[in-house]
Amino acid sequence: MAFHDLPADARPREKLLARGPAALSDTELLALLLRTGLAGRHVLQLAQDVLDACGGIAGLLHADGEALRKIRGLGGTAKRAELLAVMELARRAMAQRLAERxxxxxxxxxxxxxxxxxxxxxxxxxxxxxxxxxxxxxxxxxxxxxxxxxxxxxxxxxxxxxxxxxxxxxxxxxxxxxxxxxxxxxxxxxxxxxxxxxxxxxxxxxxxxxxxxxxxxxxxxxxxx
The missing domain is CATH 3.40.140.10 (Cytidine Deaminase, domain 2)
Incomplete structure (x- = not known):
């Protein structure tokens, strides 16, 4: 199930735009990146599955490509690549902060x-x-x-x-x-x-x-x- 199939008040994208990113849960933020779910598992459920498999958002930030590949729903390259890119951006943002101060x-x-x-x-x-x-x-x-x-x-x-x-x-x-x-x-x-x-x-x-x-x-x- 994709975002457009969810009720309007349950769509993370609309919630983020209306209330800001801090209003979203870890699951909702991850769902925004994943965009689509699997047969029988809508995207919010898939996002929760990923967090459960990684031990939460902190575990996800440390997961490598091989660990992500083993999670059902992340077997394709597109979703894994996007998650790895976001994690690397987080590391580089912190490195830049330490380089400046x-x-x-x-x-x-x-x-x-x-x-x-x-x-x-x-x-x-x-x-x-x-x-x-x-x-x-x-x-x-x-x-x-x-x-x-x-x-x-x-x-x-x-x-x-x-x-x-x-x-x-x-x-x-x-x-x-x-x-x-x-x-x-x-x-x-x-x-x-x-x-x-x-x-x-x-x-x-x-x-x-x-x-x-x-x-x-x-x-x-x-x-x-």
Whole structure:
């Protein structure tokens, strides 16, 4: 069933134009992107099916093309391509915001940006935000995958990438797929090791952020850095 088959007061497009996008639920906003449903499932039902399969809107923002392909109703390329494009626009919008303003004027934006990139990955990923002298974002790179420890994250490679970007400071980040964002002793030891290595080149580690689905912890805010 398409939008024009729904009752007028149930059409997300008309509701958005009359009351603004904030008046729409996650399901209704997603339905606007999907446009049409399936045989026996109108578009609002399909949108809810997609959100249920992804674990909500946050999960959808982290889903890749292969994960979307497995959802009934997204087997075709058009809907998947549109969803992936919207998700990438969200990431780029956050990156632009961090590039224009000092990162620690907007700590929530830093956390949201990292959650978009890392929180729902099934494996641990270690990433670095490289910042200029005004703490604007230069680049983000995912440098290592797998269980984090001093032996699996190499300070030399982090230093090399920081020099490549001409960074004056960095924010370290990694995800905990378990959802528990409390730092382990290995996380704390790794942070200290990287801080010491970067300090030799007068580069500051401003924070180490641990993210999980819907949660984050800033070591700087917790007084652990």
């Amino acid at each position: 000092p990162a620690f004027e907007t700590p929530d934006a830093v956390a949201q940006y990292l959650q978009l990139h890392l929180a729902h990955k099934p494996h641990e990923v270690f990433a670095v935000l490289f910042l200029d002298t005004r703490h604007h974002l230069l680049a983000m790179e995912e440098l290592f995958r797998g269980t984090l420890a001093q032996t699996s994250v190499y300070p030399r490679e982090v230093v090399q990438r920081a020099l490549h970007h001409g960074a004056a400071a960095v924010v370290l980040a990694h995800n905990h797929p378990s959802g528990d964002v409390q730092p382990s002793r290995a996380d704390l030891a790794l942070t200290e090791s990287l801080r010491a290595a970067l300090a030799l080149l007068d580069m500051r580690v401003l924070d180490h952020v641990i993210v999980g689905p819907g949660r984050f912890l800033s070591m700087a805010q917790q007084g652990l850095l």
